Structures are given as structure tokens and as C-alpha cells.
Amino acid sequence: MDRIYTDDFLSKNTLYIQGIVCEIADATYTKRWGGGQVSKSEILHYTNDNKKATIIGDLTKYQNLPKDYLDCLICTFTLNFIDDYQKAIEGIYSMLKTGGAALITVAGLIQISRYDYQRWGDYHRFTDMGIKNAFSKVFGEDNIEVSTYGNVLSAIAELQGICAEELTREEVFYHDEDYQVVICIKALKK
Numbered sequence: 495m496d497r498i499y500t501d502d503f504l505s506k507n508t509l510y511i512q513g514i515v516c517e518i519a520d521a522t523y524t525k526r527w528g529g530g531q532v533s534k535s536e537i538l539h540y541t542n543d544n545k546k547a548t549i550i551g552d553l554t555k556y557q558n559l560p561k562d563y564l565d566c567l568i569c570t571f572t573l574n575f576i577d578d579y580q581k582a583i584e585g586i587y588s589m590l591k592t593g594g595a596a597l598i599t600v601a602g603l604i605q606i607s608r609y610d611y612q613r614w615g616d617y618h619r620f621t622d623m624g625i626k627n628a629f630s631k632v633f634g635e636d637n638i639e640v641s642t643y644g645n646v647l648s649a650i651a652e653l654q655g656i657c658a659e660e661l662t663r664e665e666v667f668y669h670d671e672d673y674q675v676v677i678c679i680k681a682l683k684k
Contacts (some may be wrong), residue, residue, distance in 0.1 A: 498658040499643035499676040500570050500599050510595035513565030518572045554578045556585030564589050570599045574618050575610045583632045590683040602674035603649045622677050633681045644675030
């Protein structure tokens, strides 16, 4: 479920995927949605064992990351795995140029990721209210838009490992704000 919701969110925000774009771990979404608008693609990874990474660093220790550098940062399902996510939001803000955009997704209702849990931790599940508050503290309330995806059926499907292709488009995209499977944030640095 989470990937189909992420694709929908990013497809609505392709205008911002331009210039120097950085994505966490790989450049899948940068390539898919940025196209010819991207002048340079960067990949940020926490450790140097990712050979595709062009920037090695920790969003919570952003003093060691490029400052005022990016036109866009795509960060999908990463903040759930960072203990001090508020500091990571500050890191995202620091890396963006003025006028830059952060396109973020976080999990609301989702199972624990054993892969991440065993490597760096799996700390948080969010609500639109909580993530809006966190981003407002850094970007300012007027500079963020938060949207949610999900419903009881897609939440159950996510937890049971049922893929989006097994449901109808109407079932996947029916919106019920009480079942926030994926929460999306567009944050602009002004």
C-alpha cells in the first residue's frame, strides 16, 4: 500500500522534483518523477555500505551535511526509523536552498520493519496532527501541506501483506482520515 500512495503523492508534486535532488538510499523516485527537470541527483545514506550513495551522513547530525544545497529532498519512510526525528527535520531544512522543497512520507498504520529495527531502529508511527506539528516548528505552519492516505481496508491489507494490486483502485484510494496508513508532507523552505 505504502508505495502506491507514495507514487500518487509524488506524481502530484513533480513541479518540485527539479534542480539538485537528493533522495534517501537510492534515486528511484527522483528518476521516476524528476525526469529532465533534475540537473543533479544525490543519494544520502546513513552508512558508507551503500555504494550508490553520494552523501554519507546522518540527518540528525546535519552540521556535517551540505547546507543550503538542495532544490528538493525526497525522504520516503525514513523518519519512522530515526529516534530524534525532530532533529532530522532540522537537517532536512538545513540541506534545502531557500525556495527548496522537501517531499516526505511517513508511516501511520504499519507493521514493524525487522530489517530497519535490527540495523538502526524502528521508533515511530505518526498521525497527520503530530507530523504537522513537528514540521511547523521548523518550516513554519504556512509552508507545509500534510495529506493522508488510507482507510480500514487498506490498513488491514497493509498489515496482512496484501498488495494494492489485489484491491480495486476505489478500495485503495477511498479516504478515511481515521485510518492514516501513509502521511505525506510537502514542506517549502522560504
